[in-house]
Amino acid sequence: MVSSSPAITNKLDIEAIRKEFPILHQQVNGRDLVYFDNAATSQKPLSVINALIDYYKGYNANIHRGIHTLAEKATKAYEETRHAAKRFINAQSEQEIIFTRGVTESINLVSSSYGRAFVKEGDEIIISGLEHHSNIVPWQFVCEEKKATLRTIPVSPEGELDLDAYRKLLSSKTKLVSINHASNSLGTINPIKEIIKLAHEVGAVVLVDGAQAGAHIEIDVQDLDCDFYCLSSHKMYGPTGTGILYGKKELLEKMPPYHGGGEMIKEVTFEKTTYNDLPYKFEAGTPNIADVVAYKAAFDFINELGKENIAAHEHELLVYATERVSKLKSVKLIGTAKHKVGVLSFAVEGIHHFDIGQMLDARGVAVRTGHHCTQPLMTCFGIEGTVRASFAVYNTKQEIDQLVEGLERIINFMK
Amino acid sequence: MTVNQIQDEIISEFSLLDGDMEMTVFYIMELGQKLPVMPESDKTEENVVKGCQSKVWLTGIVKDEKIFFTADSNTAITKGLVSLLVRIFNGQTPDTILNTDLYFMHKIGMERFIGTQRSNGFAAMIKQMKLYALAFKTKMEVKS
Numbered sequence: 111m112v113s114s115s116p117a118i119t120n121k122l123d124i125e126a127i128r129k130e131f132p133i134l135h136q137q138v139n140g141r142d143l144v145y146f147d148n149a150a151t152s153q154k155p156l157s158v159i160n161a162l163i164d165y166y167k168g169y170n171a172n173i174h175r176g177i178h179t180l181a182e183k184a185t186k187a188y189e190e191t192r193h194a195a196k197r198f199i200n201a202q203s204e205q206e207i208i209f210t211r212g213v214t215e216s217i218n219l220v221s222s223s224y225g226r227a228f229v230k231e232g233d234e235i236i237i238s239g240l241e242h243h244s245n246i247v248p249w250q251f252v253c254e255e256k257k258a259t260l261r262t263i264p265v266s267p268e269g270e271l272d273l274d275a276y277r278k279l280l281s282s283k284t285k286l287v288s289i290n291h292a293s294n295s296l297g298t299i300n301p302i303k304e305i306i307k308l309a310h311e312v313g314a315v316v317l318v319d320g321a322q323a324g325a326h327i328e329i330d331v332q333d334l335d336c337d338f339y340c341l342s343s344h345k346m347y348g349p350t351g352t353g354i355l356y357g358k359k360e361l362l363e364k365m366p367p368y369h370g371g372g373e374m375i376k377e378v379t380f381e382k383t384t385y386n387d388l389p390y391k392f393e394a395g396t397p398n399i400a401d402v403v404a405y406k407a408a409f410d411f412i413n414e415l416g417k418e419n420i421a422a423h424e425h426e427l428l429v430y431a432t433e434r435v436s437k438l439k440s441v442k443l444i445g446t447a448k449h450k451v452g453v454l455s456f457a458v459e460g461i462h463h464f465d466i467g468q469m470l471d472a473r474g475v476a477v478r479t480g481h482h483c484t485q486p487l488m489t490c491f492g493i494e495g496t497v498r499a500s501f502a503v504y505n506t507k508q509e510i511d512q513l514v515e516g517l518e519r520i521i522n523f524m525k
Numbered sequence: 526m527t528v529n530q531i532q533d534e535i536i537s538e539f540s541l542l543d544g545d546m547e548m549t550v551f552y553i554m555e556l557g558q559k560l561p562v563m564p565e566s567d568k569t570e571e572n573v574v575k576g577c578q579s580k581v582w583l584t585g586i587v588k589d590e591k592i593f594f595t596a597d598s599n600t601a602i603t604k605g606l607v608s609l610l611v612r613i614f615n616g617q618t619p620d621t622i623l624n625t626d627l628y629f630m631h632k633i634g635m636e637r638f639i640g641t642q643r644s645n646g647f648a649a650m651i652k653q654m655k656l657y658a659l660a661f662k663t664k665m666e667v668k669s
Contacts, residue, residue: 139546462600464579465554472546472638523551524601 122419126506130155130411141474149294149453149500150478151324151344154413158348172396174373187204188399191406192389195354197367198409199339200330204357205388209402213321214244215290216340219355219392220317221248223365224338225286230425231257233285236276236314239265239490240293240300243483245319249288258285265490269296269445277308284314291323295482295498296445297428297453299327306336315361321345325502326424326451328417331356331467347502348408349401355392362388369394420503424452427501431510437497438517440525444496452501455482458517463495466517470497473516475509528621531613532629539633549638550602557604560611563597576649578642579603583650585657591616592661594654606639607650614654619662623655 128134131153137145140283145153165187171180173188210216225248229235235249239262253260261284263276271289287309292299306316317338323329325346331339338361342353357365367374367385371394376384385391412420431454436443440459458466466478480495481488488495499513526534541549567584574581579600585592594611598604613629614622630636630647639647 462579464603465601466601468638469547469550472550520549525552 122415122423122503124423124504124506127415128506129505130157132156132159134504136477138474139472142512144475144505144512146499146501146505146509146513148474148505149345149482151350152325152347152502153504154349155347155407157407157411158404161407162400163351165400165403170400173399174390177473184382184399184403187403187406188397191402191409194370194406194409195356198329198413199341199356200332201356203331203359206356206362208355208357208362208389208392209397209518210340210353210355211351211398212340212342212344213319216338217244217317217319217354218248219368219519220338220357221252221286222313223368223392224361225249225252226255227364227366229253229256229258229285232283233258234261234279234281234283235259236261236263236284236287236289236309237278238263238271238276238300239487240269240271240296240298241288241484241487242294242319242321243485245290246486249286259283262486263289265487268447269293269298270447271298271300271305273301273304276305280308280312280314282312284309284312286315286317288317288319290319290321291327291329292451292453293445293484293487294322294453295484295487295496296447296455297322297450297500298445298447299323299451301365301382301450303334306334310335321424322451322453324467325412326417328421330471337361343401343405343408344362346408347411348405352398352401352405359388364394367391367394371395373397392420415503423503424501424505427505427507427510428452428454429502430507431499431513434510434514435517438514438521440521441517444493450506454500455496455498457493457496458521461520465524466497466520469520470513470516473512473519475513475516476483477513489500528613528617528625532627532632535609535612535629536632544634544666547552551637553609554601554606555605556612557598557606560597560604560608561595563595567595568597574646574649574653577603577646579646581607581646581650583607583653583657585654585661587661587665590665591618592622592658594657596650603643603646606643606647610650610654614658617646619658619665623662624659627651 133153136471169180169183171184173263174184187525192204192207196204229252259277264272302318309316315337318336320339324341339356344350357420374386374391374394376386407424442457463479470477572582572584574583576631579598581598583596585594592616596607596611
């Protein structure tokens with residue numbers, strides 16, 4: 111069960127923060143919207159929305175190649191986001207920050223490039239039972255192609271990884287370990303520092319899927335010593351369609367390019383192409399300039415509030431929601447790890463999660479229902495899916511009350 | 526009652542809900558609860574309606590040249606939705622089922638309370654019922 115003492119007391123003015131999110135101030139089905147689907151995608155503050163508008167109104171141009179003023183401005187803004195990302199995760203240099211479409215593409219980049227170049231027949235790749243399909247399927251591709259084996263760290267009934275089993279899985283055959291920082295289905299925060307250290311002891315590299323960590327947990331890639339770290343902008347108050355792949359420079363340099371095209375080349379002849387330097391080697395074609403530019407506003411937004419403050423507020427919400435929802439009759443919490451981000455997953459005995467989702471929507475409450483792209487995990491719990499409420503910095507306890515009220519009505523109606 | 530009389534009855538029932546989404550959803554689930562029980566032996570893989578996000582079983586029999594459907598679903602709302610179709614089509618001839626324009630869907634604002642995925646599922650249920658009607662019609666024609 112979630113520990114009830116938040117790291118620090120909450121210092122944020124939530125009402126002021128809510129004013130920055132225009133989308134929250136609307137009615138859905140006649141009631142105030144309660145948005146609890148933040149693990150799927152978070153809403154965007156005005157600063158991010160305005161950054162997009164400013165870009166298209168003021169300096170839309172293709173980057174890196176033009177010498178005119180607009181191209182220069184756009185290039186500068188694009189590279190400023192790279193600098194912000196570097197600082198956000200404490201990478202050593204901007205060369206280690208590659209812009210992608212998000213975590214899914216970041217993982218696919220590593221699995222295609224690193225996986226295909228360095229994984230060989232008989233090697234093993236380790237993932238965990240808590241992974242999103244995006245951190246399963248790309249590795250299945252590599253294993254199938256290379257005749258390597260995919261191993262899985264088992265999950266306890268509480269939703270925590272079994273580290274003893276992990277230690278036993280590690281061997282000289284282990285080439286790569288790919289694990290999420292926090293689980294999207296259950297919220298479990300994984301002990302990735304230890305996971306990374308153990309993997310390094312057998313010479314394996316480690317990729318961390320940070321999709322559910324970006325807006326909630328402090329990330330220091332040098333302290334973690336991870337080899338790759340992936341983020342999605344849209345889960346951390348930024349625009350959709352962009353994200354980053356962090357990779358240690360020496361690894362990225364060894365890796366072959368992922369996509370071929372413009373920007374990633376140094377020189378092209380019909381006989382041979384030489385590749386551009388990092389990070390451009392991995393950024394073929396015109397990138398998603400506008401969204402990358404606006405992504406900086408999302409980093410700034412999180413930095414200004416302070417991740418510790420955000421985490422403390424969300425923790426308070428999680429503790430409150432856990433306490434209230436677990437008291438409802440017939441409710442079973444799915445995932446009761448000690449360390450969690452603001453994700454509350456649960457099932458109600460005798461009521462299908464789809465029905466709960468639709469009934470809550472009828473009361474203006476947006477939650478996620480289903481398997482959350484983690485079918486193997488759901489199978490492991492013996493369920494088809496859960497109802498998932500996931501919190502962000504703009505959520506309030508009153509909104510949790512609205513969720514609980516909705517659940518009470520559904521349960522009373524159905525029983 | 527004719528299919529259109531039944532459709533009109535449904536439209537008038539839903540109009541009493543005044544567009545309130547919660548009441549509408551509750552009402553649909555209540556309708557589902559009233560659906561005659563489908564024998565477990567009929568809940569076979571063969572009777573599953575393909576294309577529904579929830580699990581829906583549907584089967585039909587012919588009696589006196591009229592079709593009678595039984596259905597069930599693992600979700601209460603979908604069960605309510607399929608119960609509307611069962612109510613409209615039960616006891617109708619294959620020709621009526623094949624030729625009915627289901628205008629009640631639009632009139633009760635169904636698109637408002639079932640999302641895109643459920644709409645596809647609902648369309649799949651209708652298609653399945655019409656396929657039953659076509660199959661029974663062909664069978665009857667061969668016999669006569």
